[in-house]
Amino acid sequence: MATKDELFEVLKGVIDPEVGINIVDLGLVYEAYLDEATDKNKIIMTLTTPGCPMHNNITLWVENIVKQFEPEKEVAVSLVWEPKWNPSMMSAEARRELNG
Amino acid sequence: MNSNGVIGAYSPPFRIVNKYFISATISFVLLTLAMVVSYQYFVGHHFQPRILAITHIATLGWITMILIGALFQLVPVVLEVSLWSEDLAEIQFWIYLIGTIGLIYGFWVYQIDEFFILSAALLNLAMLIFIINISVTLFSVKQWNLTGFHIVSALYHLSVTAVAGILMAINLWKPYIKIDHLQYLNLHAHVAFVGWVTMIIMGVSYKLIPMFTLAHGFSLALGKWSFWLINIGLQGIMVVMHFEDVTFLFYIFSLMIAIGLMLYVYQIGVIFDKRLRTKNDVGITFSIIAFGSLSLTVVIGIIMTFIDPSSVKNLSLVYGFMIIFPFLSLLIMGQMYKIVPFLVWFHKYSDLVGLQPVPKLKDLFDEKYAKISLVFGVTGMTGSILSLFSNMQSPLLFFFILLFISSLLFSYSMIQIYKR
Numbered sequence: 001m002a003t004k005d006e007l008f009e010v011l012k013g014v015i016d017p018e019v020g021i022n023i024v025d026l027g028l029v030y031e032a033y034l035d036e037a038t039d040k041n042k043i044i045m046t047l048t049t050p051g052c053p054m055h056n057n058i059t060l061w062v063e064n065i066v067k068q069f070e071p072e073k074e075v076a077v078s079l080v081w082e083p084k085w086n087p088s089m090m091s092a093e094a095r096r097e098l099n100g
Numbered sequence: 101m102n103s104n105g106v107i108g109a110y111s112p113p114f115r116i117v118n119k120y121f122i123s124a125t126i127s128f129v130l131l132t133l134a135m136v137v138s139y140q141y142f143v144g145h146h147f148q149p150r151i152l153a154i155t156h157i158a159t160l161g162w163i164t165m166i167l168i169g170a171l172f173q174l175v176p177v178v179l180e181v182s183l184w185s186e187d188l189a190e191i192q193f194w195i196y197l198i199g200t201i202g203l204i205y206g207f208w209v210y211q212i213d214e215f216f217i218l219s220a221a222l223l224n225l226a227m228l229i230f231i232i233n234i235s236v237t238l239f240s241v242k243q244w245n246l247t248g249f250h251i252v253s254a255l256y257h258l259s260v261t262a263v264a265g266i267l268m269a270i271n272l273w274k275p276y277i278k279i280d281h282l283q284y285l286n287l288h289a290h291v292a293f294v295g296w297v298t299m300i301i302m303g304v305s306y307k308l309i310p311m312f313t314l315a316h317g318f319s320l321a322l323g324k325w326s327f328w329l330i331n332i333g334l335q336g337i338m339v340v341m342h343f344e345d346v347t348f349l350f351y352i353f354s355l356m357i358a359i360g361l362m363l364y365v366y367q368i369g370v371i372f373d374k375r376l377r378t379k380n381d382v383g384i385t386f387s388i389i390a391f392g393s394l395s396l397t398v399v400i401g402i403i404m405t406f407i408d409p410s411s412v413k414n415l416s417l418v419y420g421f422m423i424i425f426p427f428l429s430l431l432i433m434g435q436m437y438k439i440v441p442f443l444v445w446f447h448k449y450s451d452l453v454g455l456q457p458v459p460k461l462k463d464l465f466d467e468k469y470a471k472i473s474l475v476f477g478v479t480g481m482t483g484s485i486l487s488l489f490s491n492m493q494s495p496l497l498f499f500f501i502l503l504f505i506s507s508l509l510f511s512y513s514m515i516q517i518y519k520r
Contacts, residue, residue, distance in 0.1 A: 013454060017445055019314065019377070020460045048314065057450060065454030087316075087376050098314070098377045 002041060002070050007032035010069045011043070014061045016054075021097050023058070027089025030080065040074040041066050046085045055079075110176035112183045114447045119193050120169025121440060122518075125511045127161030128429070132504040139497045142488060146416050147282065153207035158424045159292060160200040160223070166432050167300050168196070168230060171251070173443065175234060178247050178307050184236040188229050196226035203269075212272045220269035227262040231255050246320055246327065250303025253331055257295025260338070264288040287341055293423055294357060295334050301431065302326070302364050309368060312384060312438055313375035322367040329360030354405045361398045365391050381462065382470040386434025389478060393426030414488045421488065425481045425503070433477070433510050437470055440517050448520065465516045473509035476502045 002010070011029050012022040023029055023045065031044035043062055047055060059077045066075045090098075111117075134154050135142075141150040176183050183189065202219025206212060234255060241248060268284050270276075306323055309315065333356030340346040340353065368391050380388065400419050409415045441464040449458040480502030487496035 015453075015458075015460065017449075017453075017458075017461050018312065018442065020462060049310075049316065057446075057453075061453040063454075068455060099379055 001034055002066075002073075004031075004033055006069075007041065007043070007066065010065055011062065013065050014058065016058075019098070021090075021094045023062070025091040025094040027091070027094070028085065030083075034073070035076065038074075038076065040076045041070060043075065043077045044080055045077065046080055046083075048085055110180060110182050112172050112176065112186050112189060114443065116186060116189050116193070117169045117173045117443065118518075120165050120172070121436070121514075123193075123197065124162050124165035124169065125436075125514050127157055127165060129504075129507045129511055131157045131162055132500065132507040135500045136497065136504050139500050140493060142417060142496060143414065143491060143493075144417075145410075146420060147285065149207055149210035151417070153204050155420065155424070156200070156204050156207060158429075159297075160196075160203065163297055163424070163428055163432065165196075165200075166436070167297065168192075170304065170435075170439070171234065171300065173439075174304055174307070175237060175251060178304075179238070179241045179245075180243070181237055181240045184233050188233045192226050192229040192233070195222050195229070199223035199226055212269075214273075217266075217269055217273055220266045224262045224266050227258055231259055246323055247303040247307050249327060250299050250306075253327070254296050254299035254303065257291050257299060257334065261288060261292040261296055264291065283341055287338065289420075291334060291338070294330060294361075297428065298361070298364075299330070301428075305368065306371075308435065308438070309371050309387070310375075312377075313372065314377045315371045315375040318371050318374040320367065322363045322370065326360040326363035326367060329356045329363065333357035333360060351405060355402070358398050358402050358405075362395065365395050365398075381437075382467050382474065383434045383437035386430050386437065386474055389474075390427055390431035390434060393422060393430065397422040397427050412489075413491055418485055418488050421481075421484060425484075426478075430477065430481075433473070436510075437465075437513065440514060441465060444517050444520055459520075464520050465513045469509050469516075470513050473506045473513070476509065477506035480506055 008024055008029060011032065012024045015022045016026060019026070026048070028047060029043065029045045031042070033042055034040075035042040043066065045059075045062065047058065059079060062077050063075045067073075087095075131154065134157055138150045138154060141148060146155075172183060172189055175181070199219045199222030202215060203223060206216035206219060234251070238248070238252065264284055265288055267279060268281060268288060271279055271281055271284075302323070306320060310318070333353045336353035336356070337350065340349045372388075397419070400415075400422060404415060404419060409419075441461045445459070445461055445464060452458050480499045483499030483502065484496060487493075487499055
């Protein structure tokens with residue numbers, strides 16, 4: 001069973017291609033845990049802006065990477081818009097990368 | 101190809117967009133090469149065969165080619181609809197290409213015959229197919245936005261440009277249509293550059309610039325004002341130019357367009373102000389210089405409205421040059437450095453994300469060459485403008501060669517990206 005920390009670490013493999021920063025450092029991943037009710041790895045995340053054209057692609061990438069890490073479990077990704085993403089959710093590294 | 105995302109679901113096949121982008125890049129190199137071999141023609145009035153040929157390599161071969169390709173890619177993604185007909189997009193390309201080559205050849209050797217008219221007619225046919233294809237596509241749009249309005253307006257102005265174009269072509273061949281040729285030329289050019297090209301650029305930039313710079317929480321109020329001012333101004337000019345003694349109205353409508361364009365530049369500034377990504381990559385640097393050039397070009401446009409352009413040596417040539425190079429070419433090059441890597445990356449690597457390491461967008465090409473291209477481009481453009489104003493031929497040749505090198509470096513980067 002994957003822990004929250006492990007899932008977050010795995011999700012760092014998904015990089016926003018345009019910005020070049022992974023989704024964890026961008027602050028897009030809100031929660032990652034094994035949902036015992038459904039026995040699925042559940043990822044709760046957002047995107048920097050609703051209507052982002054990469055929308056479904058990014059959730060698909062998240063599914064792929066988590067599934068590859070723990071193939072025996074299904075993955076459920078929910079995109080949420082509350083709380084709304086804001087720049088303060090980025091890690092210090094991400095900010096340095098954007099403004100360096 | 102991934103069919104699950106908005107991009108995967110709605111985009112036309114990679115090959116259609118590529119055809120337009122690759123042809124446009126080749127045209128850009130041919131454009132600057134044509135200028136190098138024709139530098140001695142860049143003097144005096146703009147209505148002369150070589151200048152007309154070169155202008156159409158720029159407008160049809162380079163600029164409109166890019167815009168059509170970009171719209172095939174972006175309309176579906178931005179407005180979440182599928183392109184109505186991929187077959188028409190494919191057929192249109194060949195008709196458009198043949199028409200463009202024919203028309204440019206006709207201007208170059210100044211052979212205004214049935215062949216020339218046929219080329220203009222083919223271009224009109226290609227535009228018609230394009231307008232129908234995109235219009236039918238737009239019928240299924242559920243959520244309209246400011247970008248969508250710009251696209252509709254641009255399609256309308258493209259049809260006006262094409263019709264005015266073929267009227268002039270026929271008039272050059274057999275002058276039986278009673279139109280004032282130079283006045284129609286003025287209309288054709290301004291409707292083309294403002295109503296079609298700039299309208300598309302404006303609409304698309306409201307989506308692309310925030311995406312590329314990570315801008316959030318800005319208002320598009322100025323963009324709406326700019327849209328209406330420019331559109332009302334253009335319709336006004338199209339109507340009043342058919343009447344006599346309308347100088348005052350002409351000034352009013354011209355000023356509306358100029359203010360609209362300035363508000364657009366200001367709106368872009370507002371978006372930039374809200375950007376999270378303050379580090380400007382090479383694509384954005386190209387774009388920033390282009391927006392600055394647009395403001396300068398508008399100022400020259402205003403001056404030309406109120407004075408007799410022939411009173412300043414080569415003023416109308418400089419004006420046209422500024423629209424095509426420092427504004428449009430720099431902007432298109434800048435955006436291509438952003439869009440093409442993304443399309444190639446998406447096509448080749450999107451399905452592999454999460455499964456194996458994939459390159460980042462900026463790894464797809466060497467920024468160094470893009471930066472050198474920028475330096476050559478900007479130096480070449482600035483030098484060309486100064487040489488045109490001072491009417492110095494040898495420096496003009498030198499600066500045109502710099503532009504040619506800049507276009508070669510640009511196409512080298514594009515080849516690098518496509519070969520990934």
